Amino acid sequence: xxxxxxxxxxxxxxxxxxxxxxxxxxxxxxxxxxxxxxxxxxxxxxxxxxxxxxxxxxxxxxxxxxxxxxxxxxxxxxxxxxxxxxxxxxxxxxxxxxxxxxxxxxxxxxxxxxxxxxxxxxxxxxxxxxxxxxxxxxxxxxxxxxxxxxxxxxxxxxxxxxxxxxxxxxxxxxxx
Numbered sequence: 001x002x003x004x005x006x007x008x009x010x011x012x013x014x015x016x017x018x019x020x021x022x023x024x025x026x027x028x029x030x031x032x033x034x035x036x037x038x039x040x041x042x043x044x045x046x047x048x049x050x051x052x053x054x055x056x057x058x059x060x061x062x063x064x065x066x067x068x069x070x071x072x073x074x075x076x077x078x079x080x081x082x083x084x085x086x087x088x089x090x091x092x093x094x095x096x097x098x099x100x101x102x103x104x105x106x107x108x109x110x111x112x113x114x115x116x117x118x119x120x121x122x123x124x125x126x127x128x129x130x131x132x133x134x135x136x137x138x139x140x141x142x143x144x145x146x147x148x149x150x151x152x153x154x155x156x157x158x159x160x161x162x163x164x165x166x167x168x169x170x171x172x173x174x175x176x
Contacts, residue, residue, distance in 0.1 A: 004023050007019065011105045012045075014128045018030075059078065079165075131157065
């Protein structure tokens with residue numbers, strides 16, 4: 001990823017396609033692999049509160065309250081994205097970002113020391129890959145590296161809850 005590579009990896013939710021969230025060329029490759037319009041935002045993972053603050057200008061208090069009380073993976077859409085690839089940031093300046101608590105993806109983010117793109121490992125419009133065996137061979141062939149962790153799992157996984165926090169404190173549930 002440090003050289004612009006794209007990986008396939010297990011996350012705290014479903015299998016994901018990832019790259020350095022600060023590298024615009026790598027982010028473009030993710031859009032190409034997914035066959036996804038680049039006007040549709042991607043999310044990214046971080047490993048800690050401190051890292052979250054590196055990528056969002058001003059994290060609202062309600063975000064910290066939601067993070068503290070949520071016991072399952074929750075992606076927040078926050079305004080004021082900074083220090084990320086421009087093609088990862090929505091037109092309105094927001095970013096979808098999640099602090100991962102799952103051991104593999106948390107360690108990956110920690111060791112990489114940057115935000116990592118995390119979008120479901122599927123062609124846009126197709127079902128998400130809950131497990132490694134569900135991943136389309138086209139995706140497997142398109143990435144630079146496939147992580148070995150959790151390939152044998154067969155339990156169902158689901159995408160994260162997505163909550164958008166507005167500038168005026170509005171809370172909108174995008175996906176439950």
